Amino acid sequence: MTGADDVSRAAAMLDRRGFLRLAGLAVAAGVVPAGCGGVPPPLAPGPDVALTTLSPRAYATLTAAAMQLVGPPGAALIEQREVDVGRLADRLLGSNPALAAPIAQALTVLEFGVWPLLPKLRPFTALDAAGRDAVLHDLSASSLTLKRALFGGVRALALTAFYGAPETRQLTGYPGPFGTGGVAIADAMVAR
Numbered sequence: 001m002t003g004a005d006d007v008s009r010a011a012a013m014l015d016r017r018g019f020l021r022l023a024g025l026a027v028a029a030g031v032v033p034a035g036c037g038g039v040p041p042p043l044a045p046g047p048d049v050a051l052t053t054l055s056p057r058a059y060a061t062l063t064a065a066a067m068q069l070v071g072p073p074g075a076a077l078i079e080q081r082e083v084d085v086g087r088l089a090d091r092l093l094g095s096n097p098a099l100a101a102p103i104a105q106a107l108t109v110l111e112f113g114v115w116p117l118l119p120k121l122r123p124f125t126a127l128d129a130a131g132r133d134a135v136l137h138d139l140s141a142s143s144l145t146l147k148r149a150l151f152g153g154v155r156a157l158a159l160t161a162f163y164g165a166p167e168t169r170q171l172t173g174y175p176g177p178f179g180t181g182g183v184a185i186a187d188a189m190v191a192r
Contacts, residue, residue, distance in 0.1 A: 110135070
């Protein structure tokens with residue numbers, strides 16, 4: 001089972017109409033402010049990032065989720081923009097367009113889904129680290145298959161993008177692919 005399989009399964013299980021009904025009720029009840037504000041600057045794509053698949057909001061939501069999922073050392077790499085999870089995920093989704101729409105929908109649910117669907121009343125990107133952890137934990141531990149699938153898809157994409165970046169090798173101890181100076185014996189074999 002690959003990360004793409006997890007993402008595909010989660011995307012297939014999302015019920016767009018149900019989510020839209022819930023979001024519409026939340027807006028009508030005044031639970032979600034109109035427009036929900038802009039993308040928080042620390043999570044927004046930089047001016048040099050040209051997105052092809054993700055919206056700026058989806059980029060920010062995935063970046064915020066990734067910061068919680070990879071732990072403090074990884075979150076520091078993301079926060080310092082040494083690893084740009086949103087940009088890397090955008091590229092991954094660009095090479096697999098069948099996943100782009102379901103993932104965008106999953107990120108919309110994560111960002112704007114409110115109680116009772118998710119244990120929050122504000123957008124995911126507006127929550128502090130503890131609030132984001134609580135939402136992700138609720139999704140991962142839910143008895144509802146839809147919520148676990150949403151978590152699994154977002155998690156698979158975030159971790160695939162993060163750990164696919166060469167800058168994360170310092171965290172994992174992975175020396176890199178053969179022929180790049182990371183493994184002397186293997187590099188000598190490749191050079192022959």
